[in-house]
Amino acid sequence: MAADTRTCRLLVAGEWQDGCDSSSVLDKYRQAPWALAQLPSREQVALAVTGAEGAFRASTLDAYARGAILDRAAAIIERRSDELVAVMRAEAGFTGHDAANEIRRGAITLRLSAEEARRFSGELVPMEGAPGQAGRIGFTLRVPLGVVCAITPFNAPLNTVAHKVGPALAAGNAVILKPSLHTPVTACILAEALLEAGLPPGLLSVLHGGAQVAQWLLEERAVRFYAFTGSTEAGRAIQQRAGLRRTQMELGSIAHCVVCDDADLDAALPKIVNAGYRKAGQVCTSVQVLLVHTAIAAEVERRLTDMVESLPYGDPSDASTVVGPVISEASAQRIERWIDEAMAAGARRLAGGERRGAVVPPTLLADVDPATSLGCQEVFGPVMCIVPFDRLEDAIDRVNSTPYGLATGVFTNRLDDAIRAARRLEVGGVHINETSSSRVDLMPYGGSKDSGFGREGPHYAIREMSEERMVTLLA
Structure with a gap:
């Protein structure tokens, strides 16, 4: 010492x-x-x-x-x-x-x-x-x-x-x-x-x-x-x-964010990237599962890949760094294992790379099997998974199927869809046109179920x- x-x-x-x-x-x-x-x-x-x-x-x-x-x-x-x-x-x-x-x-x-x-x-x-x-x-x-x-x-x-x-x-x-x-x-x-x-x-x-x-x-x-x-x-x-x-x-939580087919992607995607990777993804409400309507899934995948690949990561003392280390090398090794497990089960890595010590590069995956650790457990790291959906009800059911219920973001400009999601989602907070990680310190914050x-x-x-x-x- x-x-x-x-x-x-x-x-x-x-x-x-x-x-x-x-x-x-x-x-x-x-x-x-x-x-x-x-x-x-x-x-x-x-x-x-x-x-x-x-x-x-x-x-x-x-x-x-x-x-x-x-x-x-x-x-x-x-x-x-x-x-x-x-x-x-x-x-x-x-x-x-x-x-x-x-x-x-x-x-x-x-x-x-x-x-x-x-x-x-x-x-x-x-x-x-x-x-x-x-x-x-x-x-x-x-x-x-x-x-x-x-x-x-x-x-x-x-x-x-x-x-x-x-x-x-x-x-x-x-x-x-x-x-x-x-x-x-x-x-x-x-x-x-x-x-x-x-x-x-x-x-x-x-x-x-x-x-x-x-x-x-x-x-x-x-x-x-x-x-x-x-x-x-x-x-x-x-x-x-x-x-x-x-x-x-x-x-704990597995935080979801829902992007409907009418969402303003120019406004939504920067917020989603921030919510998925700030504090190296170590926030209970960090976006882990991004549910995207199939009509815009290809565009979202392409644009997010470019955005996540461009995030500077590594030494937090570097003023340009956006994603620093996770809390321990053991946590980084676990996150790495979960990524490898998902890829072995058929997931595609759109952005990411090799772990360096406690630093896990910001990672974006698609086609993640929901039965793998990344699909059903809280990763608490800089990893986000894109999952397509056909109907808003399918996305709501996916969120509600987990044992957790902390917060969910929903991007839509349809008022009826927004209200339906707010009423049906079994979570402590529903944020319309904001991410699951949206929090103002004067608001009530907490979860339901196992959250x-x-x-x-x-x-x-x-x-x-x-x-x-x-x-x-x-x-």
């Missing part, structure tokens, strides 16, 4: 601490050690939860103060943007453009959370509308749950963290954050920003680690809510262990992370 390697410590009960062990964080392009994450002991996990519960009960922050802290944290994140770009380029493999977008959106999410803190309230209940209730007044209060545990992924190491931590703090909770071991430094910078902004230290803990640390956190009964983004398999295990405690799950439940977006998440208390007064 180099002498100047950055060490990412634990934030436990208001203090930055070393752990009982450590784990190397690799530069994702160079595949060399870049940082060191401290790992907690079982006792430190328990101390973090105990400290968070105590800090929650002792907190005197009102809604205005919570909002002000979140606003200041957003400004600090923006001030540290150059540092964050460099960090995410190394630990996440992000290009400069992807990192800058992550910072912009993370700051927006914190500010949206600040707005929600200031207007967090219940509602009046018309008690006198019931017989025999004359003179009785009723209203609800929204109250925090207590300790919220946020378990976050590598592919949005700032904004997804902000989507969990921001609303939780806005509601008045304390937060235990367990970021991905692939990207711990970005999460620590966000924690530093919140502390600098005036957050009482005990209200936020940061614990690095893998499945073992998540398991320990699930054993802590003082945790009232688990917010998780990750694989369906891991989410199912967390849900089973959480029992009656509340959860929000944003899980999870609950909604992100500060206005919605703050309600997930609180509870309604009924109050009545007899005058």
